[in-house]
Amino acid sequence: MTNRIQSAAPVATTPKTHSKTHKLLKRIWEHRILYLFIFPCVVFLLLFSYYPMYGATLAFKDYKYNLGILGSPWIGFKHFEDFISSPEFWVVIKNTVIISGLKILFGFPAPIILALLLSEVRKSKFKRMIQTMSYLPNFVSWVVVISLMTVIFTPYGGIINNFRKELGLESVFYMGTKEYFYPMVVLSDIWKNAGWGSIVYLSAISGVSQELYEAAIIDGAGRLKCTWHITLPGIKGTIGIMFIFAVGGILNAGFDQILLLQQPANNQISEILDTFVLKTGLNYGRFEYATAIGLFKSVFALALMSITNVISQKFLEVGIW
Amino acid sequence: MSAIKETKSQKIFQVFNYIFLLLFGFITLYPFWYVFIAFFNTGRDFARGGVYFWPREFTLQNYSLAFQNDQIFSSLMISLSRTLIGVALGLVLTALIAYAISVKTLPGRTFFTFFLLHHYFRRRHDPLLYASAGFRTYQKLLALCDSAYL
Numbered sequence: 281m282t283n284r285i286q287s288a289a290p291v292a293t294t295p296k297t298h299s300k301t302h303k304l305l306k307r308i309w310e311h312r313i314l315y316l317f318i319f320p321c322v323v324f325l326l327l328f329s330y331y332p333m334y335g336a337t338l339a340f341k342d343y344k345y346n347l348g349i350l351g352s353p354w355i356g357f358k359h360f361e362d363f364i365s366s367p368e369f370w371v372v373i374k375n376t377v378i379i380s381g382l383k384i385l386f387g388f389p390a391p392i393i394l395a396l397l398l399s400e401v402r403k404s405k406f407k408r409m410i411q412t413m414s415y416l417p418n419f420v421s422w423v424v425v426i427s428l429m430t431v432i433f434t435p436y437g438g439i440i441n442n443f444r445k446e447l448g449l450e451s452v453f454y455m456g457t458k459e460y461f462y463p464m465v466v467l468s469d470i471w472k473n474a475g476w477g478s479i480v481y482l483s484a485i486s487g488v489s490q491e492l493y494e495a496a497i498i499d500g501a502g503r504l505k506c507t508w509h510i511t512l513p514g515i516k517g518t519i520g521i522m523f524i525f526a527v528g529g530i531l532n533a534g535f536d537q538i539l540l541l542q543q544p545a546n547n548q549i550s551e552i553l554d555t556f557v558l559k560t561g562l563n564y565g566r567f568e569y570a571t572a573i574g575l576f577k578s579v580f581a582l583a584l585m586s587i588t589n590v591i592s593q594k595f596l597e598v599g600i601w
Numbered sequence: 602m603s604a605i606k607e608t609k610s611q612k613i614f615q616v617f618n619y620i621f622l623l624l625f626g627f628i629t630l631y632p633f634w635y636v637f638i639a640f641f642n643t644g645r646d647f648a649r650g651g652v653y654f655w656p657r658e659f660t661l662q663n664y665s666l667a668f669q670n671d672q673i674f675s676s677l678m679i680s681l682s683r684t685l686i687g688v689a690l691g692l693v694l695t696a697l698i699a700y701a702i703s704v705k706t707l708p709g710r711t712f713f714t715f716f717l718l719h720h721y722f723r724r725r726h727d728p729l730l731y732a733s734a735g736f737r738t739y740q741k742l743l744a745l746c747d748s749a750y751l
Binding site: 304317318321397398409414432437439475503 | 608610611614615618619621622623625626628629630632633635636639647648649651653690693694695697698700701702704706707708709713716717
């Protein structure tokens with residue numbers, strides 16, 4: 281009897297753990313078709329997204345062309361130190377933050393206002409027409425947008441300057457004058473993105489309960505009060521999340537747009553981090569230095585995003601993680 | 602809501618709202634139209650100004666000149682194939698993995714979700730943007746024509 285009990289105890293535990301892994305294996309085997317579904321995407325990502333990431337080690341290396349990325353000797357944080365102590369550092373950071381800041385200041389509220397105005401329109405046909413029109417610029421690339429702008433704003437037969445001439449004013453070289461650089465950046469950004477950006481807010485507005493409006497109207501609230509006290513608090517969460525993304529991307533001042541708008545005249549205020557990386561990396565062939573700047577930017581952006589997320593969680597009660 | 606009678610100020614707001622939105626729609630649409638008519642107008646006449654809504658001296662020469670350049674077609678083909686292959690591949694791969702991950706009993710589900718997260722930070726690299734790569738050649742060409750004209 282006692283012998284049996286003593287031997288039973290260890291035997292009882294081993295089948296238990298055995299059955300646990302066995303169960304897991306069984307479950308994996310049951311889902312084998314699903315792993316087959318996952319397989320191609322994982323291979324694709326490994327090959328084209330994760331594998332190329334080893335190139336980021338270039339930021340910590342003394343790159344020699346003949347030794348390659350992996351063979352070059354390690355150098356530590358030297359490139360980062362070089363960048364931070366370089367004269368370009370503050371200029372580039374300042375330009376990037378100013379352009380992003382202007383875009384957030386003017387470009388961020390634009391789709392919200394557009395969505396609010398559109399939601400006030402009763403005639404759904406008119407609303408849909410305006411919406412479709414406003415989406416159009418989103419589907420063309422920045423290259424096309426800047427081409428359009430060049431044609432429209434050129435002093436040589438562009439529509440704006442022709443109009444100015446008819447009014448008896450002097451023609452202005454909008455695309456090549458330093459003073460007009462910021463307005464051009466902000467206005468083209470709004471023109472291109474406001475319509476598409478309003479979609480997310482419109483869907484958020486349509487999610488606000490109609491009963492709240494009815495109750496407010498019975499209480500004597502006007503349209504403006506309804507918007508201020510019901511619609512805006514109702515879409516607070518959406519605004520918060522979009523704001524986190526906007527602040528997280530503050531070091532992305534819009535690479536394509538700025539690169540294409542760059543002119544010798546505005547180079548002093550238009551050199552942002554991304555264009556600086558491109559120039560040091562490709563024009564001057566300093567790949568390791570450019571990689572270090574790019575990595576610096578990514579880390580900084582991630583930190584910014586985390587900070588905004590914490591703040592947003594505290595005040596708006598929404599967050600992305 | 603429409604049952605409630607509108608006050609005068611609300612009516613005024615509605616009128617201004619419609620005007621503003623019409624203006625906004627016009628501003629988004631007009632640049633495309635302006636360039637479109639510029640393509641069908643002779644360059645010399647267009648530079649004189651005053652062509653706003655309809656081509657004045659109609660011509661197809663601009664197009665024939667543009668299409669004589671073989672680079673346009675090759676860059677168009679590159680854009681097109683990148684978009685087609687990118688969309689098709691992306692759709693199939695993501696649909697497959699999304700279906701698999703949606704099964705809640707799948708072991709390792711969280712791991713694969715995090716594995717995919719990388720995608721969110723590269724959203725800018727969508728096929729529509731790939732299509733823009735071809736336009737860079739077009740932009741260069743435009744600049745070339747511009748400088749030749751001046």
